Amino acid sequence: MSEHDYIPKSKFGKWFNDRLPLLSLASHLADYPTPKNLNYWWTFGGILTFCLITQIVTGLTLAMHYIAHADMAFESVEHIMRDVNYGWLIRYIHANGASMFFLAVYIHIFRSLFYGSYKSPRELIWIIGIIIYLLMMAAAFMGYVLPWGQMSFWGATVITNLFSAIPLVGEGIVNWLWGGYSVDNPTLTRFFTLHYLIPFLILGLVVLHIWALHVPGNNNPIGIDIKKPSKDTVPFHPYIVIKDGFALLMFTIVFAFFVFYSPNILGHADNYIEANPLVTPAHIVPEWYLLPFYAILRSVPDKLLGVIAMLSAILILAALPWLDTSKIRSAVFRPLYKQFYWILVADVLILGYIGAMPAAGLYLLIGRVATAYYFLHFLVVLPVLGFKEKTIPVPLSITEPVLGGSLNLAIAKNKESLDK
Amino acid sequence: MKNFIKLLSIITIVFITTVQSNSAEKVDYLKTDWSFKGIFGKFDRGSLQRGYQVYTEVCSSCHSMKYLSYRNLGEKGGPEFSEEAVKVIAASFEVNDGPNADGEMFTRPGKPSDKFIMPYDNVKAAQAANGGAYPPDMSVLVKARGGGVDYIYSLLQGYEDAPSGMILDEGVHYNKYMYGNKIKMSAPLSEGVVEYRDGTEATVEQMSKDVTTFLMWAAEPHLESRHRMGFKAIVYLIILTILVYLSMKRIWSRIETEV
Numbered sequence: 001m002s003e004h005d006y007i008p009k010s011k012f013g014k015w016f017n018d019r020l021p022l023l024s025l026a027s028h029l030a031d032y033p034t035p036k037n038l039n040y041w042w043t044f045g046g047i048l049t050f051c052l053i054t055q056i057v058t059g060l061t062l063a064m065h066y067i068a069h070a071d072m073a074f075e076s077v078e079h080i081m082r083d084v085n086y087g088w089l090i091r092y093i094h095a096n097g098a099s100m101f102f103l104a105v106y107i108h109i110f111r112s113l114f115y116g117s118y119k120s121p122r123e124l125i126w127i128i129g130i131i132i133y134l135l136m137m138a139a140a141f142m143g144y145v146l147p148w149g150q151m152s153f154w155g156a157t158v159i160t161n162l163f164s165a166i167p168l169v170g171e172g173i174v175n176w177l178w179g180g181y182s183v184d185n186p187t188l189t190r191f192f193t194l195h196y197l198i199p200f201l202i203l204g205l206v207v208l209h210i211w212a213l214h215v216p217g218n219n220n221p222i223g224i225d226i227k228k229p230s231k232d233t234v235p236f237h238p239y240i241v242i243k244d245g246f247a248l249l250m251f252t253i254v255f256a257f258f259v260f261y262s263p264n265i266l267g268h269a270d271n272y273i274e275a276n277p278l279v280t281p282a283h284i285v286p287e288w289y290l291l292p293f294y295a296i297l298r299s300v301p302d303k304l305l306g307v308i309a310m311l312s313a314i315l316i317l318a319a320l321p322w323l324d325t326s327k328i329r330s331a332v333f334r335p336l337y338k339q340f341y342w343i344l345v346a347d348v349l350i351l352g353y354i355g356a357m358p359a360a361g362l363y364l365l366i367g368r369v370a371t372a373y374y375f376l377h378f379l380v381v382l383p384v385l386g387f388k389e390k391t392i393p394v395p396l397s398i399t400e401p402v403l404g405g406s407l408n409l410a411i412a413k414n415k416e417s418l419d420k
Numbered sequence: 421m422k423n424f425i426k427l428l429s430i431i432t433i434v435f436i437t438t439v440q441s442n443s444a445e446k447v448d449y450l451k452t453d454w455s456f457k458g459i460f461g462k463f464d465r466g467s468l469q470r471g472y473q474v475y476t477e478v479c480s481s482c483h484s485m486k487y488l489s490y491r492n493l494g495e496k497g498g499p500e501f502s503e504e505a506v507k508v509i510a511a512s513f514e515v516n517d518g519p520n521a522d523g524e525m526f527t528r529p530g531k532p533s534d535k536f537i538m539p540y541d542n543v544k545a546a547q548a549a550n551g552g553a554y555p556p557d558m559s560v561l562v563k564a565r566g567g568g569v570d571y572i573y574s575l576l577q578g579y580e581d582a583p584s585g586m587i588l589d590e591g592v593h594y595n596k597y598m599y600g601n602k603i604k605m606s607a608p609l610s611e612g613v614v615e616y617r618d619g620t621e622a623t624v625e626q627m628s629k630d631v632t633t634f635l636m637w638a639a640e641p642h643l644e645s646r647h648r649m650g651f652k653a654i655v656y657l658i659i660l661t662i663l664v665y666l667s668m669k670r671i672w673s674r675i676e677t678e679v
Contacts, residue, residue, distance in 0.1 A: 036675060040424040078487045078559065081642075088642045089649070107431070234675060242668045243679060249661040254432065256657060260650025261459065264563055272564035272639075273556075282599075349434065 028214075033233035034240045035220035037398045041111040042218070043247030044104050050248055051101040052206065056199050058094040066146065068192035070185040073148035074274040092263040098140050099266045100255050102289035105133060109317075114341055116329030117219040123321040125212045130318045132205045137290065139198040142191040144287055149271030154284045156183045156191070162297075165304040182277065223330030224394055232398040283358065291355030292348050296374065298359040299367040309371065316378050323378055325386025333392040337385055344377050449570035449597065450577060452629055456636060459651055462644050463637050468499035470616055471634025474627050477614050479558065482550060482605075484538045487559035488638055491532040497644035498637055506532050513537045551591040553604035562632070562639040569632050571597065576628040579607040 006027040008017045017023045065084050067076040080087035109129070112118055118126035141159060145152045160177050164170040179186025217228050226232040234240070258266065266288060270281045286294050296313050300306035316323075331338045347370050354367040455464045472493065475485070490510035493501045501509065510530040515537060518525035530537070539555075540546035547554050556564075565571045574597040582594035588602065595603045609624045609631075616622050637643070672679040 040428075075487070082487065082492075088646065092646075238671050239675075242664065242671050246661065246664045246668050249657060249664055253654060253657045253661065256650065256653050260646055260653065263646075269564055269566050269568075272560045 030235065030237040032214060032236040033217065033229035034236050035218055035226055035232060035398060036234045036239070037220050037222065037232075038218060038240070038243075039221050040243075040247055041107065041114075043244045044108040044111065046244035047104045047248050047251050048101070048108060049206065050251075051097060051104055052199065052202060055094060055097050055101060056203070058090050058097065059196075059199065061090050062094055063196065066192075068146070068189050070148060070188050070275070073146060073188060077147045089259070092259045096255065096258045096263060096266060098143060099287070099289065100251070100258070101136065102140070104251070105136065106289070109133070110345065113344070114331045115219055115221060116223050116324070116326075116331070118321050119324065119329050120321065121216045122213075122219060125209060126321060127318050128205055128209045128212060130314070132202055132209065134314060135198050135202050135205070139195055139202070140287065140289065142195040142198070144271075145188065145191045146195060147271060148188065148275045150273045150275055150279070150281050151268045151271040151284070153183060153275035153277065154281055155286055156187060158284055159286075160187070162303075162307050165307045167304070219329060220398065221330060222332060222395060222398065223328065224397070226398060230397075285356055288352070288356070291353075292351035293355075295351040295355035295367045296371045298355075299364065299371040309375075313374060316375070320378065320382075324382045326382075326389065326391070327386070328391045328394060330394075333394050334385075334389055335392065336389045340377065340381050340385065344374075347373050347377070447567060447571075447597065449567050449574040451570065452573060452625075454569060454633070454636075456633070456643055459647065461647055463497070463633060465500055466618060466620075467630045467633045468637055469501065470618065470620060470627075471630035471632070471637075472499050473616065474609075474614050474631040475558070475634055478608050478627075479631065480536075480539060482539055482546070482555040483558045484540070484546075484555075485536045485558045485638060486538060487557075488536045489532070490530060490534055490536070492641060494532070495641070498641060499634070510534060551604055555605070558635055558638065560639045562635045567597075569636050572635060573628050573632045575603075576609055576631070577624055 006024045008014045008023050065080045145156045164174045293310050297306045297310040300309045350370045357363040493499050494506040510532045513530040514527045515530045515534050578596035592602050609627045614622045
């Protein structure tokens with residue numbers, strides 16, 4: 001960014017830019033050379049930025065009307081739904097926005113897994129991303145507590161109780177988190193405070209995430225390093241801006257469908273019953289996006305080990321750039337990895353399903369197998385695959401496979417004919 | 421692009437079906453056609469007004485509706501009673517108010533701005549009067565039950581004699597659709613318990629449908645404007661998406677890469 005040779009045209013622009021190079025930054029963002037073969041899976045970065053901003057704007061508006069008090073929270077949410085102008089719209093956008101945010105982030109993460117975007121030199125982008133994801137889960141969990149319905153209350157009770165598994169100091173930590181001897185008003189007010197704070201932390205990390213991205217530039221579907229700028233790249237504006245815009249619009253159509261036509265389908269009916277510490281719901285289930293981890297937690301018989309397993313399921317992702325020993329980034333050129341990738345996708349979906357089911361009988365067994373496989377994928381399959389796998393030759397540039405007739409392609413074809 | 425759309429639609433379908441299979445428990449509820457379902461769904465005004473009548477004459481003796489005010493009955497998208505009618509309805513209830521200048525509490529006729537009056541002073545009083553079971557507040561009841569309107573509609577008609585061998589305690593009734601089949605509420609509706617002002621025949625089925633429609637409105641008072649706005653928003657988004665798609669094609673045609 002520092003070596004950018006942008007010179008503003010106007011005199012004022014020059015004066016301003018010499019003191020604060022905002023115009024240079026804007027010019028860098030517009031000209032940023034982007035691989036021209038990015039497919040639509042790459043549009044989810046922009047979509048996620050949209051989700052974050054939507055959540056912040058709707059959240060601020062809701063906070064103007066919401067009352068963080070155990071006796072009034074539920075009522076204030078109903079006040080928003082009934083008497084605040086378009087309060088129902090803002091709340092439904094915020095509640096469904098959380099689900100859409102997670103849907104987008106899961107696609108974003110699995111895109112990275114498929115195309116090896118986490119590998120050198122993009123490890124820090126990946127790790128910042130994992131931290132953002134963790135913060136998102138914290139924010140979503142605390143946000144779900146705020147309406148103070150039955151699921152809010154009991155979800156908060158179950159999750160905070162996990163900390164009691166920590167030896168010796170567990171009980172103390174839980175009481176400290178609650179601000180008392182059970183989930184109550186002090187818990188609600190601190191959750192509200194943190195729920196308000198975390199999105200801005202995420203916003204800061206998103207800036208770092210994008211900054212770190214702009215150093216090496218985007219990975220791309222064939223996962224090779226490219227010269228920038230070159231025939232392989234296009235300027236971010238207008239090419240990527242319009243493409244991201246198009247994908248974002250398609251995404252908002254799905255979003256709008258949920259908000260306007262089935263706003264409560266992703267929530268749990270019990271959360272429309274006001275919190276009651278004396279009545280436990282029949283099933284305590286977290287929101288859908290936390291289900292895979294909930295399944296991992298429950299598949300371990302020991303409480304402490306279960307918590308450790310659940311946390312490591314997320315933290316293991318941070319070590320991924322070093323667990324994956326393959327030099328080839330994109331799964332396009334890794335026939336074996338590609339298969340294991342889809343098995344992992346299926347595994348996580350199965351875990352999500354199991355998380356929503358009662359932890360007993362066959363469900364428990366399937367959950368255990370799926371949990372074991374999840375860790376097996378990262379701890380055994382990926383490291384071994386890097387050494388054992390026979391990869392397909394990688395093209396030298398993006399233009400090459402498009403124009404055809406390259407040296408690599410010729411070699412690859414030759415090999416095939418030789419094998420025959 | 422094609423691959424992407426194919427995969428994305430698979431993801432969306434998997435996502436929606438798993439969500440639905442999670443949320444809807446597999447119970448065969450009684451079916452009826454609700455006028456408020458679907459993209460253009462609206463409430464049946466007559467049904468809402470009749471439903472309100474069933475609520476006041478039957479349910480309200482035990483069930484509160486604490487988030488509703490009498491003024492809501494006249495608002496757009498609801499039962500839409502006239503302004504005068506709402507005033508008369510409100511005035512027919514005795515509301516506790518105070519303290520006055522002398523520090524005394526007093527009762528006065530209700531005003532449209534008053535909340536629906538509560539049948540009991542507090543939860544304990546409600547439990548004491550109902551054999552220990554608290555009749556739940558009905559403001560958002562429809563959204564607070566797994567099967568939603570179908571569940572409430574079925575429950576109201578689900579009273580039967582207990583199967584032989586099942587022993588029910590004093591004050592407990594058998595209901596086909598209740599969780600665990602045991603319910604403390606006795607069958608609230610019976611033929612002709614309400615005499616409809618518009619002459620509609622008050623069968624149990626009709627009353628169940630009307631009162632459930634009323635409860636749906638109570639839980640989602642802005643449903644009609646939500647549906648209207650949703651249609652406009654989605655049409656707008658689709659048109660904009662097409663325009664942006666065409667611009668994108670145009671811009672990307674400057675280079676040979678497919679978009």
